[in-house]
Amino acid sequence: DTEVTQTPKHLVMGMTNKKSLKCEQHMGHRAMYWYKQKAKKPPELMFVYSYEKLSINESVPSRFSPECPNSSLLNLHLHALQPEDSALYLCASARLAVREKLFFGSGTQLSVL
Amino acid sequence: GENVEQHPSTLSVQEGDSAVIKCTYSDSASNYFPWYKQELGKGPQLIIDIRSNVGEKKDQRIAVTLNKTAKHFSLHITETQPEDSAVYFCAARKDSSYKLIFGSGTRLLVRP
Numbered sequence: 001d002t003e004v005t006q007t008p009k010h011l012v013m014g015m016t017n018k019k020s021l022k023c024e025q026h027m028g029h030r031a032m033y034w035y036k037q038k039a040k041k042p043p044e045l046m047f048v049y050s051y052e053k054l055s056i057n058e059s060v061p062s063r064f065s066p067e068c069p070n071s072s073l074l075n076l077h078l079h080a081l082q083p084e085d086s087a088l089y090l091c092a093s094a095r096l097a098v099r100e101k102l103f104f105g106s107g108t109q110l111s112v113l
Numbered sequence: 114g115e116n117v118e119q120h121p122s123t124l125s126v127q128e129g130d131s132a133v134i135k136c137t138y139s140d141s142a143s144n145y146f147p148w149y150k151q152e153l154g155k156g157p158q159l160i161i162d163i164r165s166n167v168g169e170k171k172d173q174r175i176a177v178t179l180n181k182t183a184k185h186f187s188l189h190i191t192e193t194q195p196e197d198s199a200v201y202f203c204a205a206r207k208d209s210s211y212k213l214i215f216g217s218g219t220r221l222l223v224r225p
Contacts, residue, residue, distance in 0.1 A: 004156075031211075042202050042215035043157065056211050090156050099208050101147065104156035 004105035006091050012111045015081060021108045023074040023091030031097035032074040034066055035090040043090055049074060050097040081112045115140040117205050119216025127224050132190045134219045136203035139184065143205040146186045147213070148177060151200045193223045
């Protein structure tokens with residue numbers, strides 16, 4: 001199994017809603033990442049978890065709240081988002097946080113109305 | 114900090130021709146250079162990577178070359194096929210860093 005699986009594939013939410021994005025990998029990777037990608041732009045790093053601990057927060061607004069319940073799962077909790085937060089949210093994993101290849105999931109396309 | 118420039122932004126080739134995408138990085142401490150292919154509606158897929166102790170790496174129709182002195186690296190696709198049409202991103206990273214620095218992307222169109 002070499003996949004990073006993200007659910008849901010598409011999500012539409014209002015600015016007052018609370019929703020969560022889910023990411024799962026069974027490759028034994030100990031580093032997991034959230035990226036945000038706007039149309040026609042490269043991915044931008046949001047958060048890095050290493051051994052289930054938050055290692056990097058790239059100054060992301062608090063309306064995005066990551067959670068790593070175990071070494072296989074990564075969640076991104078969303079609350080009070082703005083329309084400009086509409087984007088493709090990508091999860092990625094690597095065997096370790098440094099010096100290793102990064103593998104991406106297919107992403108969740110988020111629309112905030 | 115590191116900056117990665119990627120050219121061209123769009124590239125159109127005839128099926129069977131070769132395609133070359135070039136990237137330049139700024140931080141001489143960067144030593145890992147992956148290339149990702151992103152098809153519409155999908156996440157980036159790692160297609161090839163190279164470390165700074167190697168000048169060239171090949172995998173079937175794709176190859177990457179690295180010139181450390183000039184801080185350039187390039188992706189070469191030979192015998193292009195319509196299914197090679199996608200957006201390609203180069204990236205650079207230091208061993209000590211969590212963070213991949215991406216280029217701005219190249220949209221490749223292979224015309225049948």
